[in-house]
Amino acid sequence: MNVIVVPDYEQLSLHAAEAVAAEIRARARTVLGLPTGNTPKGMYRELVRMHQAGELDFSGVVTFNLDEYWGLSPDHPMSFAYYMRTHLVDHVNIPPGQAHWPQSQGDQDAACRAYEEQIRAAGGLDLVVLGIGNNGHIGFNEPGTPFDSRTHVVRLAEETRLANFRGYGFPDLDAVPKFGISMGIATIMSARRVLLLASGREKATAVARTVAGPVTEQVPASILQRHPDATIIVDEEAAFALASREA
Ligand code: GLP
Numbered sequence: 001m002n003v004i005v006v007p008d009y010e011q012l013s014l015h016a017a018e019a020v021a022a023e024i025r026a027r028a029r030t031v032l033g034l035p036t037g038n039t040p041k042g043m044y045r046e047l048v049r050m051h052q053a054g055e056l057d058f059s060g061v062v063t064f065n066l067d068e069y070w071g072l073s074p075d076h077p078m079s080f081a082y083y084m085r086t087h088l089v090d091h092v093n094i095p096p097g098q099a100h101w102p103q104s105q106g107d108q109d110a111a112c113r114a115y116e117e118q119i120r121a122a123g124g125l126d127l128v129v130l131g132i133g134n135n136g137h138i139g140f141n142e143p144g145t146p147f148d149s150r151t152h153v154v155r156l157a158e159e160t161r162l163a164n165f166r167g168y169g170f171p172d173l174d175a176v177p178k179f180g181i182s183m184g185i186a187t188i189m190s191a192r193r194v195l196l197l198a199s200g201r202e203k204a205t206a207v208a209r210t211v212a213g214p215v216t217e218q219v220p221a222s223i224l225q226r227h228p229d230a231t232i233i234v235d236e237e238a239a240f241a242l243a244s245r246e247a
Contacts, residue, residue, distance in 0.1 A: 001224055002231040003211055005239045009199045012235045013042025016129065016197050019231070020047060021056050023127045023193070029060040031119075033128035033183065034088075035139075036065065036080040038167055039197050040131060044087040051092040058092040062122050064115075065101040066130070066139040066188075070153055070179035072104055078170060079104070102151065102181045111181060112151040119183075125191035128183075132198050133160055136206045136219035140182035143218045149184030156180055185223055194230040196221065198238040207234055208241035 006012050020043065024030045034040070050056040065080050074081035081101040089099045100118055103111035119125060130138045135157060137143065142157045156164075161176045170176050188194065198207045210221040211232060224230040234242075 001211060001227070003239075003242070004231060004233045005242075006233060006235055008235050009042060012197060012199055012233050013046055015233050016040070016043040016195065017046035017050065019195055019233075020127065020129065021050055024056060024058070024061055027060070027126070029062065029123075031062045031064070031122045031124065031126045033064050033066055033125045033188065033191060034084065035129055035131045035197075036067070036083045037131040039199050040129065041087060043129070043197070047088065048091040056092075058094045061092075061094050062098045063089070063094065063100060064119055064122075064125065064183070066128070067180050067182035068102045068104045069177040070104055070108070070181050071177050074101060074104070078168065078175075102183075104181055108153045108181070112153065115151045115181075115183070116187065119187065125187075127193045127195065128188050128191040130188070130194065130196040130221070132196060132203060132206050132210065132221050134163060134202055134206055135159055136209055136221045138185070138188060138196070138221045138224075140180035141185050141188075141220045143220060145185055145217060145220055147185045147189075147217060147223055150187050151181065151183050153179055153181050185220060189223060189227055192229065194224055194227050196224060196230070196232040198232065198234045200235070201237045201240055203234075203238040204240040204242075207232070207238050211242060 068080045072079040102115045165173045209219045215222045
């Protein structure tokens with residue numbers, strides 16, 4: 001796993017946006033798996049800036065959100081679909097129909113199968129960008145998720161619900177859904193490239209376990225050690241617990 005340590009969140013956002021832009025410019029059509037959360041907001045801001053400055057064309061970009069709360073409609077202001085429109089899709093020229101998020105209501109098995117089929121039909125994922133939970137989760141793949149999992153519905157860990165309540169502006173903990181739908185670990189690992197972003201001291205333990213700990217289903221992100229082209233960009237605070245820091 002390639003580890004890049006940058007001084008701060010601003011640099012992390014610029015590095016991440018540049019990496020995504022390079023993928024978009026490298027081919028006529030680029031299929032991206034994209035995260036929500038607070039970490040990638042700066043990256044999206046920079047990608048939107050690039051587009052508005054005429055530096056980046058999204059017409060050949062196809063996106064798939066990593067995950068979604070089960071039960072929230074895509075129009076719900078706390079949904080990840082809403083987040084994605086607000087932070088990226090509404091501000092760039094991704095053609096209608098090329099931005100995807102998992103179905104989050106109705107028949108769960110059908111929703112999971114349909115999402116995998118959409119990704120397959122798009123030609124597979126060129127690049128997946130990930131955030132990381134304090135417990136090492138990627139997407140909504142909580143500790144214990146099998147490494148061979150595909151898109152699935154998951155019961156959210158209580159610490160994840162608490163982190164989402166604190167971080168995302170839910171009015172109270174009860175308002176945070178108890179389930180999510182997420183690309184599986186195997187779906188993420190099938191991407192040609194993976195880029196994981198981590199910022200802040202509270203991610204330091206998860207980062208150290210991801211980079212230097214044993215590969216275990218108890219730390220979902222640790223599987224990235226086995227990906228042929230995985231990069232993790234961390235700021236100094238998130239790199240705090242790494243034994244050796246690379247520039
Ligand atoms: C959430 C999301 C993840 C995200 C993670 C970290 O629960 N499901 O996809 O990467 O937690 O979020 P943040 O970047 O806000 O710390």
